[in-house]
Amino acid sequence: xxxxxxxxxxxxxxxxxxxxxxxxxxxxxxxxxxxxxxxxxxxxxxxxxxxxxxxxxxxxxxxxxxxxxxxxxxxxxxxxxxxxxxxxxxxxxxxxxxxxxxxxxxxxxxxxxxxxxxxxxxxxxxxxxxxxxxxxxxxxxxxxxxxxxxxxxxxxxxxxxxxxxxxxxxxxxxxxxxxxxxxxxxxxxxxxxxxxxxxxxxxxxxxxxxxxxxxxxxxxxxxxxxxxxxxxxxxxxxxxxxxxxxxxxxxxxxxxxxxxxxxxxxxxxxxxxxxxxxxxxxxxxxxxxxxxxxxxxxxxxxxxxxxxxxxxxxxxxxxxxxxxxxxxxxxxxxxxxxxxxxxxxxxxxxxxxxxxxxxxxxxxxxxxxxxxxxxxxxxxxxxxxxxxxxxxxx
Numbered sequence: 150x151x152x153x154x155x156x157x158x159x160x161x162x163x164x165x166x167x168x169x170x171x172x173x174x175x176x177x178x179x180x181x182x183x184x185x186x187x188x189x190x191x192x193x194x195x196x197x198x199x200x201x202x203x204x205x206x207x208x209x210x211x212x213x214x215x216x217x218x219x220x221x222x223x224x225x226x227x228x229x230x231x232x233x234x235x236x237x238x239x240x241x242x243x244x245x246x247x248x249x250x251x252x253x254x255x256x257x258x259x260x261x262x263x264x265x266x267x268x269x270x271x272x273x274x275x276x277x278x279x280x281x282x283x284x285x286x287x288x289x290x291x292x293x294x295x296x297x298x299x300x301x302x303x304x305x306x307x308x309x310x311x312x313x314x315x316x317x318x319x320x321x322x323x324x325x326x327x328x329x330x331x332x333x334x335x336x337x338x339x340x341x342x343x344x345x346x347x348x349x350x351x352x353x354x355x356x357x358x359x360x361x362x363x364x365x366x367x368x369x370x371x372x373x374x375x376x377x378x379x380x381x382x383x384x385x386x387x388x389x390x391x392x393x394x395x396x397x398x399x400x401x402x403x404x405x406x407x408x409x410x411x412x413x414x415x416x417x418x419x420x421x422x423x424x425x426x427x428x429x430x431x432x433x434x435x436x437x438x439x440x441x442x443x444x445x446x447x448x449x450x451x452x453x454x455x456x457x458x459x460x461x462x463x464x465x466x467x468x469x470x471x472x473x474x475x476x477x478x479x480x481x482x483x484x485x486x487x488x489x490x491x492x493x494x495x496x497x498x499x500x501x502x503x504x505x506x507x508x509x510x511x512x513x514x515x516x517x518x519x520x521x522x523x524x525x526x527x528x529x530x531x532x533x534x535x536x537x538x539x540x541x542x543x
Contacts (some may be wrong), residue, residue: 166494167422169215170222170414171245173204174428175230176450179262182298183363184325184356188430188448189228197233201240203457207427207446208241210462212248214442215425215435220249222256222414225279231261235273242278256319256413258283263309264301271316281412282313283352284322289339293328298363310346319410321350326388327381328356329373336384337391344395349410353388354403355381382532402485402531419486421479421498429453429463434478440469472500477542484534489525507541517541 178189223245225238238259245251258281259274261267271282286306288294294303301309306322313320324343326336343351356375358368367373376384389399397405401419404412417424426433426444430453433444446463447453453463470478476499483490496502508524511517516530516537530537 167420168221168413168417169218169422170224170417170424171208171220171249172414172424172426172428172431172433173223173225173230173241174227174426174431174446175225175233176228176429177232178227178229179232179300180298181363183367184297184359186359186362187228190450192450195232197237199454201237203454203463204237204241204427205244207457207462208244208248208425211425211427211433211444214437215249215423216437218249218423220245220251220255222417223251223258224414225257225259227260229262229267229285230259231267231270231274235270235277238274238279239277256281258412258414260285261309261313262299262301263306265305265308268305268309268312271312275316280317281319281321282317283412284309284313284320286310286322286343287325288328289324289342296328297325307346310348314347319350320348321352321412322348323352323354325354325356327376327384329375331376331384333383333387337387340388340391344391344397349397350404350406350412351392351397352404353392355385385532398487400487402534416486419482421475421482427463434470441475442467443470472498475499476501480542481538484524484526484530484538487525489520489523491522492524493522503541507543511537511541 174188176188176190177192177195179191181189181191223242225233225241230238242257257279259279260283261271261274263284263286274282284306287297287299289303289306291303294301310320310322322343324340326340340353358365358375368375375381389405392399392405396407398408399405400411401415404415406412416422421434423435424433425435426446429446429450430448431446435442435444443466444464445466447456447465456463476495479495479498480490483495492503508517508519511530512519515527516533518525518527526534526537
C-alpha cells in the first residue's frame with residue numbers, strides 16, 4: 150500500500166519505548182447501546198472459523214510491517230469480545246505467539262459483558278490464556294441499566310464479578326456516572342458497592358453524548374438532561390475521594406487502580422508506545438525504519454473481511470505521522486496520566502521543545518507542575534485538560 154510523507158520526520162525513538170501491544174477488535178454485539186459510538190454492529194450469525202482465519206491473516210500481514218518485537222500486552226476489545234468462541238480467542242493468541250516474542254508475564258485482556266450466557270465462557274477464556282477480564286457493568290442499579298440499554302441486571306453483574314474474581318488473576322469493570330438525575334449520595338452508594346467486590350481496577354466514565362448515537366437524538370429532543378458542569382465536577386472529585394479511601398489511585402483521568410494493577414495495554418497508548426490494531430475499524434501506531442506510521446482498518450465488517458480475503462489485510466489507510474502530529478498525540482495522551490510527560494521525549498517526537506512561555510504560564514496558573522524533565526497536570530488542570538492542551542500545543 151502506498152505511503153505518503155507530509156514532512157521530514159524527527160529522529161525515531163527506539164521501537165520498544167513505551168511498550169508494544171496488540172489490539173484485536175471484535176465488532177459484533179447482541180444490541181447497540183444508546184450511548185455507544187464505537188465500531189460495533191448487531192449481526193445474528195457470525196462464521197467464527199472464517200473470522201478467526203481472517204484475524205490471523207491480518208496479524209501475519211502486520212508482522213511484516215513491525216518486524217520482530219516483544220509483545221507486552223494483548224487486548225481483545227469491541228464490540229463484545231465475549232461473544233467470541235473460545236476457539237477463536239485461542240487461534241488469535243496462538244498466532245501472536247508464533248509471529249512475535251511474547252513476554253512470559255504478558256497481559257492478555259478481554260472485554261466481556263456480564264450476562265449469564267457470556268459468563269459461561271470465562272473458564273474457556275482463562276484456559277486459552279486470557280489473564281485479565283474487563284467487565285462492562287456500567288451500573289449496579291437495574292433502573293439505570295435499563296436506561297443505558299444494557300441486557301444484564303445488577304444481580305447478574307455481581308455474580309459475573311464474583312465468578313471472574315475466582316477465575317482470572319486480574320479483574321476490572323466499567324461504570325458510567327453523571328447520569329440524568331444522579332445525586333452525590335446515589336453515586337457514592339453505587340461506587341462503594343462496586344469497591345466492596347474486591348476489585349483492583351475500575352474504569353469510571355462520565356456519561357457523554359456522542360454524535361450519531363441514539364442518546365444524541367434523545368438529548369437533542371430534550372428527553373433527558375445531564376448534570377450541569379458544576380455537578381459533574383463535584384461527582385468527579387467525589388469519585389477520586391472514594392476510590393482513594395479504598396486504595397485505588399487515579400493513574401489516568403478515568404481509570405483507578407491499586408498499585409501494580411494498572412492496565413498495561415492502555416498504558417501503551419497513553420505512553421505513546423507502538424501497537425498493532427487488527428479487525429474492523431482498528432487503529433495502530435508503529436515505528437518503522439522509515440518513520441512512524443498510523444494505520445486504520447475499514448470499519449464495515451463485510452468490507453474488512455472481503456479485503457483481508459483478497460489482500461491479507463483490511464487497512465483503509467496507512468500513512469506517516471508528521472513530527473508535529475507525533476508531539477501533539479504524545480502530549481494529548483500523556484497528560485491524562487498522573488505520571489505526566491517527559492519533555493525530552495516529547496522533543497524527540499516533535500522535533501522541537503514546548504514553547505517555554507506557554508509552559509511557564511500554565512505552571513504559574515496552577516494547571517501544570519514540573520519536576521525536572523516531567524510535566525504533570527494538576528488536579529485543577531485535569532478538570533480543564535482540553536483547554537490546557539489547546540494552550541500548550543497551539
